[in-house]
Amino acid sequence: MVFFFDLDFDLGWLDLAKDMLTMQLAVRMSFGPKVLMIPATYRAVNSKHLVSFRLKDTNRELTATPASTLDLFVVLEVVGEADSDEALESGAAIFDGVTGGEVGSVPGIHLPGKMRNHNFAALFLTVALCIVLPHFLGGLVMATCTKDRTEHWGYVQVRPRAHMFWWHYKSPYRIHNPKKPWPIILWLQGGPGGSGTGIGNFGEMGPLDRHLNKRNFTWLRKADLLFVDNPVGTGYSFVEDKELLVTTDEESARDLTTLLIKLFNRNRTLQRSPLYIVAQSYGGKTAVTLGISALKAIKAGRLKLTLGGIALGNSWISPVDFVATWAPLLKDLSRIDNSGLKNSTRLVEKIKQQMADGQMKEATKTWGDLEQVIMETSNYVDFYNFMRDSGSKPVSMTTNELSRKTIMNTYSKNVESARVLPGLVEDLSSLMNGDIKKKLKIPKDVKWGGQSSLVFDSMSGDFMSPRINEVDELLNAGVHVTVYSGQVDLICSTKGAEAWVEKLKWKGLKTFLNMDRTPMFCGDDMETKAFTKSYKNFHFYWILKAGHFVPRDQPCVAFDMIGNITQSPVR
Template sequence: MKIPYLAILFFTTTAAICSVRLAIATCPPTPNGSEQWGYVQVRPRAHMFWWHYKSPYRVEDPKKPWPIILWLQGGPGGSGVGIGNFVEVGPLDAKLNPRNSTWLKKADLLFVDNPVGTGYSFVEDEKLLVTTDDEAAKDLTTLLIKLFNRNKTLQRSPLYIVAESYGGKYAVTLGLSALRAIKAGRLKLKLGGVALGNSWMSPFDFVASWAPLLKDLSRINNRGLKHSNSLVETIRQQMANGQMKEATKSWADLEQVIWNNSNYVDFYNFMKDAESDEGSITTAELSSNTMINKYSRNLDSSRALPGLIENLKPLMNGVVKKKLRIPKDVEWAKQANLVFEALSGDFMRARFDDVDKLLNAGVQVTVYNGQTDLICATKGVEAWVEKLKWKGLKTFLEMDRTPMYCGDDKGTKAFTKSYKNFHFYWILNAGHFVPVDQPCVTLDMIGNITRSPAR
């Protein structure tokens, strides 16, 4: 089936103009009903943008309802409407060509620029930016209430929250917030599950993994290992003392030590150099001491894919902005750095306790991770998973893994194992952005996660 979004992207109508002064502003859908978008005012003067794609591959099956994926990007400050959509899993790539591996083959897609201040979402006063993951979850829950409670069609489809990087922290806090709202009768939807891709769930486990992993890979020497371990201990003490903003600063210092001792390894793929043609960080950026460049250059997706943010800006502030009728004074990604600063006190806070709560509530939880990621290294993921108190953990850890292949290619693409409502995928030859590096097996994986009835 041919994906129609390329033509639709250039469709315009005066009826599509949305007023952000309303509590919820929804543009009329495209002529064939394949897309809808708009703003939700989640708090006074705080506006969250969403974009919903209805899959052209939809299969109507009463036994297996067609799923919806809510994609949450990381950062903090990374735009799901821009990065997740046009770079990773949406119907079109950044050059507006159809994507053969779009996740629309398995589900509808709902992209949200979260938290407010990210992407097209904006606040009218910087004081309205969220400062904790729980505040972000509250805003997202408000958005879901506005979208789902008035739409019985959406209510029939199970919602799967799929996150990447820092988005994993949003996903688990939203999952718990949504469950409470559903139980209280405030939210009408069925939560299908939560999937955590290369997620920043336990920052300390990740920073503690970097130097040992790179030492085993011959990327740093004993001197670099010793210096790194000293900073890791500083971070541990700061976190224990509740000095979370100070721990965020030490995290940035540790990254600089790692760079200096590894000849600038790429934090999104330890098989690459950050300064190579395949990276995008510059020497000027590396030497910058401003808070924005020092803290937010890693998880905002700007280095893993060459020039990503800058390359997307013309698209997102041009034809896409025109199509979506975004207010003229809203510039895509303009407030993103402020979002990171606002959340710097929660940045190093672990959220794997929330994974325990989701598992104990019976929610399907999936963890997937790229083999060559450094920032959220699999070594760190396995460390926090082993800290879970979930009663099924011992059995899960003792189980064997099953290899995964893709199409006619008999090379091993991934390993997976599941026990009850917990699932883990080890994706080989993939860095931080798994759908980009391994689109085929990732599409199979997302079909498994959503139990999609797609043929």
């Protein structure tokens, strides 16, 4: 039996037609133990990309195994010489092994009726379009780029039916210096459930702000930027079944390690750039856990990259050390009274006992109770800047009506974005589900932030777990670890950060603690902006007049700091 296939790829937005005319095409099809390479032809029809081929099923192996999985890959092979890195960077693959339930259900790919009319009802298809060299086969990564190739983005299927979104900006300020390789920053947002591609990118240090205006102190001037919506379910990342959401930091780090393997292992340009994992808030727990996972993968030969260092910005490394500082700090600032201090202290002790008893989900619930008490007795202090009132103060509600559930739901749904800037939640949601979604060609059914509350709920059992031991392990392995803290942050207070640092067992700690700090300034402005000190591979920055979001609150000194952390060739 002979099957004729016409695959209609709705990919006009990639402007591929001109390039495809210079490429040879082949289809790689596998079913059971068999792998076939089949010649194919390309033609443009009504602005569509049509790939045609025919399959001779002479032994009826295909039709005789209707329960098997048919993997179908359309591979575009470049004719002649080409730079492998450029080929990969121009879009390693368009679809990330998306598996649909019915033939023709893969988004953006239309299988004509003459294919569907065959007896394939029991088959599941995996379809991928790859722009690659002959040696690079398989639809591992969904990716595309801007015409100037300065931005690349896509999905990696980190587990079956679990899809992680990434967005890589290639710096136009890149300097080629063999002695100082150009760095790349992997940014991890907090939450869990906060979107790096949205909050970090447009709210803090990406090339454009939330109004799509150029940002003066973008970190892109110091390094490449790689934003990832992690864990799966965050931002544009999604799972096809909520049971696939992660429940622990280790699971989250394992998914990220898979993403790094798929992005770095086939790209020599990326491999030449030292990777700096920079994280904020809950992302710090993910960062140190990922650091350990990445080191193991590198040692085992599974991951090809150089880990330059890890930076923890206002990071939730030891939750109990942070919550213990809230009430005393606010009492000293006259923001709460003795009654508020007493009630808060009682809840902190309850959290400690629950954690000691291994009741981690219960400890997270009590954390919510503590936040409610703090907010009520302080008349709604901003947890991200204790010098301000919260922008989410429920003016139409009495404090008695504001239940713990309301607090938890607000946090889990808005994770980190509620108080970044006035109106940022609405602005970002509109932007990310509007113009940006259209630009990135995100699947129609995927809503930015649509699964974020599920992410927080799924990880509630690990939310209060500390990660001090992981920091120790990284330091002992020689990895550069930087801690930076905004002076007026409450939720991850400087006092709390100093408390967990003093619990480190790293042998250089005593010397570090006894060292003097060095002030930092910005340009010709001689007002003190920050303090810093370093010993061996451990570094600490105290950022003045900054809250939880240091890159936004003090962009100039944060810009200088990230240059120091990454040892960027651009000074």
